[in-house]
Amino acid sequence: xxTLGLLRRSLFFALVWWVAVEGRLDGWPLALAxxxxxxxxxLRLVPPARALRLSPAGLAVFLGYFxxxxxxxxxxxxxxxxxxxxxxxxxxxELPLDLPPGLPRLLFTATLGLMPGSLGVRLDQDRLQxxxxxxxxxxxxxxxxxxxxxxxxxxxxx
Numbered sequence: 001x002x003t004l005g006l007l008r009r010s011l012f013f014a015l016v017w018w019v020a021v022e023g024r025l026d027g028w029p030l031a032l033a034x035x036x037x038x039x040x041x042x043l044r045l046v047p048p049a050r051a052l053r054l055s056p057a058g059l060a061v062f063l064g065y066f067x068x069x070x071x072x073x074x075x076x077x078x079x080x081x082x083x084x085x086x087x088x089x090x091x092x093x094e095l096p097l098d099l100p101p102g103l104p105r106l107l108f109t110a111t112l113g114l115m116p117g118s119l120g121v122r123l124d125q126d127r128l129q130x131x132x133x134x135x136x137x138x139x140x141x142x143x144x145x146x147x148x149x150x151x152x153x154x155x156x157x158x
Contacts, residue, residue, distance in 0.1 A: 005048035006039065013038040058153035065149050066111065069142075073116040080116075088134045092121070095128045095143050098158040099150060108150050112143060 013035045021027055080086055099105050109120040109128060117137045122129035132139050151158045 006043065009039045009042050010035055013042075053155055055153060055155050058149070058155065062149045062153045065146075069115060073114070076116045086134070089136070090131065090133050091135045093130050093132055093135075093139065095130055095140060097123075097126045097128055097147075099147055100154075100156050104150050104154045104156060107153075108143075108147055111146060111150075115139075115142060115146075118142075 014031070016038075017031045017035060021031070097105060097108070099108055105123070109123060112128075112130065113119045117133040118139045119131045120128050121131050130139060130143075147158060
């Protein structure tokens with residue numbers, strides 16, 4: 001099992017390197033050292049026994065959702081920037097977290113921060129304090145949908 005985990009992680013970091021250097025092959029000697037170091041660090045920080053399993057179908061659905069929300073968010077930001085001056089009502093709201101601690105919560109918080117009008121500002125046990133630009137934005141509803149996608153991605157119950 002360790003060798004399969006080692007191979008998967010090495011391939012993941014090789015893919016990240018390849019994307020970062022835009023497919024150029026002239027830096028692979030340095031890449032091998034970086035991939036080895038990243039793989040070793042990941043095995044030390046998240047041993048295979050503790051690693052979460054990703055659902056390929058959940059990943060596809062999450063990526064589709066994320067891309068769609070990013071496009072809609074871009075349109076919303078453009079409308080706010082170019083349209084008539086909106087009457088915004090910023091506030092801090094608290095959202096309950098029902099995802100398990102670790103990577104699922106981290107992805108949830110990071111993804112929520114990429115949605116327009118919301119930014120996670122404080123994580124406290126099972127609650128996330130979120131700054132919203134307008135209390136009329138459906139942040140709580142969108143957060144529940146996002147949490148559902150992340151739960152399916154990591155194959156965890158909520």
